[in-house]
Amino acid sequence: MSKNKSVEHKWKTKLKPIINLGTDTGKMGHAMICMNSNPEFSRYPDAAPDDGVCDQWVHTNTDTASVLCSNCVQRLMQRSPNRVEPNEIDD
Numbered sequence: 472m473s474k475n476k477s478v479e480h481k482w483k484t485k486l487k488p489i490i491n492l493g494t495d496t497g498k499m500g501h502a503m504i505c506m507n508s509n510p511e512f513s514r515y516p517d518a519a520p521d522d523g524v525c526d527q528w529v530h531t532n533t534d535t536a537s538v539l540c541s542n543c544v545q546r547l548m549q550r551s552p553n554r555v556e557p558n559e560i561d562d
């Protein structure tokens with residue numbers, strides 16, 4: 472897999488309640504901010520919201536380097552369907 476050589480950005484992470492099918496499980500899970508929270512470092516800046524930056528948190532594995540939230544994935548599909556790399560999508 473070819474890596475983008477540009478700046479590696481360290482994305483913010485936090486613990487976030489795990490909601491399963493609308494039900495709060497009472498557990499906390501590792502989450503990461505959507506990469507379009509900072510489109511300058513995003514690999515898919517053209518999928519950012521029209522009104523600014525994305526502020527969605529997505530549950531990820533602790534070794535995930537970056538994540539695109541499902542809202543941005545949908546926009547990406549609409550705007551440039553050929554650019555999606557499924558292994559980078561994790562929601």
Ligand SMILES: [Zn+2]
Nearest residue numbers: 505525540543
């Ligand atoms: Zn997003």
